[in-house]
Amino acid sequence: MGTQKFRNCTRCAKAFVATAAQRVCPSCAKAEEEQFRAVKEYLNRNPGSPLAQVAEATHVRPDVILAFLRQGRLDASHAPADARLVCAMCGAPILSGSVCANCHKRAEAELTRAAGALGHQQGHLGQAKEGPDGRGPTHKRRQS
Numbered sequence: 001m002g003t004q005k006f007r008n009c010t011r012c013a014k015a016f017v018a019t020a021a022q023r024v025c026p027s028c029a030k031a032e033e034e035q036f037r038a039v040k041e042y043l044n045r046n047p048g049s050p051l052a053q054v055a056e057a058t059h060v061r062p063d064v065i066l067a068f069l070r071q072g073r074l075d076a077s078h079a080p081a082d083a084r085l086v087c088a089m090c091g092a093p094i095l096s097g098s099v100c101a102n103c104h105k106r107a108e109a110e111l112t113r114a115a116g117a118l119g120h121q122q123g124h125l126g127q128a129k130e131g132p133d134g135r136g137p138t139h140k141r142r143q144s
């Protein structure tokens, strides 16, 4: 009963009682927090150090450091020089996430356009034309 659920820790695979937001068991969460702090501190003192050097100095696996970086938890201007993230769409250097601001904007514009086209079609069916340039009504924008 209740909302408690057993889940397997994504780091050590141990089963533990998890709330919705927990992916790792409490002891791994603590370890991860300590690793994060170690990496952050090291990079604050030695900004731009090579990934391998950071990993060796902090005893944190490079892929874990990269994950911290990707999550935007590390100061990107201190990130290891050889671990800068690049946009998955155009390859431009980025600070966090997986695509650059430009591609993000473009993807969002495309989404909006797709949603607008949908709304326009629906409006078109029941009503007369809005105008010759095909600009549809925008008051019925859907949030998702």
Ligand SMILES: [Zn+2]
Binding pocket: 009, 010, 011, 012, 013, 014, 024, 025, 026, 027, 028, 029
């Ligand atoms: Zn664990």
Ligand SMILES: [Zn+2]
Binding pocket: 087, 088, 089, 090, 091, 092, 099, 100, 101, 102, 103, 104
């Ligand atoms: Zn891009």
